[in-house]
Amino acid sequence: MGMSYMVLAGIIMLMSWLVSSRLKSKFEFYSKLQLQNGMSGKEIAEKMLADNGIYDVKVISVEGRLTDHYNPTDKTVNLSEAVYNERNAAAAAVAAHECGHAVQHAKSYSMLELRSKLVPIVSVTSNFVQWILLAGIIMIRTFPSLLLLGIVIFALTTLFTLITLPVEYDASNRALAWLKNKNMLNPAEYSGAEDSLKWAARTYVVAAIGSIGTLLYYVSIYLGGRRND
Numbered sequence: 001m002g003m004s005y006m007v008l009a010g011i012i013m014l015m016s017w018l019v020s021s022r023l024k025s026k027f028e029f030y031s032k033l034q035l036q037n038g039m040s041g042k043e044i045a046e047k048m049l050a051d052n053g054i055y056d057v058k059v060i061s062v063e064g065r066l067t068d069h070y071n072p073t074d075k076t077v078n079l080s081e082a083v084y085n086e087r088n089a090a091a092a093a094v095a096a097h098e099c100g101h102a103v104q105h106a107k108s109y110s111m112l113e114l115r116s117k118l119v120p121i122v123s124v125t126s127n128f129v130q131w132i133l134l135a136g137i138i139m140i141r142t143f144p145s146l147l148l149l150g151i152v153i154f155a156l157t158t159l160f161t162l163i164t165l166p167v168e169y170d171a172s173n174r175a176l177a178w179l180k181n182k183n184m185l186n187p188a189e190y191s192g193a194e195d196s197l198k199w200a201a202r203t204y205v206v207a208a209i210g211s212i213g214t215l216l217y218y219v220s221i222y223l224g225g226r227r228n229d
């Protein structure tokens with residue numbers, strides 16, 4: 001691989017590590033900030049759903065750490081064991097955020113619907129796109145169309161990461177608005193929840209930047225190969 005790509009990959013990896021480390025430290029810190037209302041993540045989630053008129057979504061506990069997600073297929077808010085059971089600012093932030101996705105689903109939020117349509121495509125193509133790109137680079141002189149095919153497929157992955165940004169930020173905004181409007185948290189707890197979600201969102205920003213940079217790298221190889229023909 002070219003030196004430019006190695007430098008780019010190194011920068012992206014460093015950014016990802018810094019943001020992930022900061023996010024972990026933030027969640028650990030705000031996990032010690034116990035909620036004055038004494039509600040668990042499960043109870044926070046169930047109340048947010050009810051306040052938004054959503055009664056067909058179940059809140060369940062799943063194993064693992066940072067495994068929290070909303071599943072639109074079976075309409076479940078899946079909370080990691082710590083978030084499901086704990087009664088702190090970090091748990092409240094995550095629980096409300098995942099319910100934000102459930103609200104998006106209920107209100108047919110366009111960006112969520114678009115991302116959902118791309119999920120099966122990206123899930124399949126992600127298994128082999130790197131092999132197509134590698135073969136395309138090796139065969140750039142004899143079969144440049146192969147690399148172009150890989151670029152088109154990888155562009156779908158990049159599009160997915162870009163669409164994910166407004167989906168995640170919107171879910172956080174819905175969560176924070178509900179937490180504030182319903183007076184669920186005191187000022188210190190709300191500030192902690194807001195800070196937690198802010199750093200969580202930045203992980204998606206780094207992923208999008210990395211995907212764009214990688215896409216541009218492959219495009220530059222393709223254009224360079226075409227010029228040398």
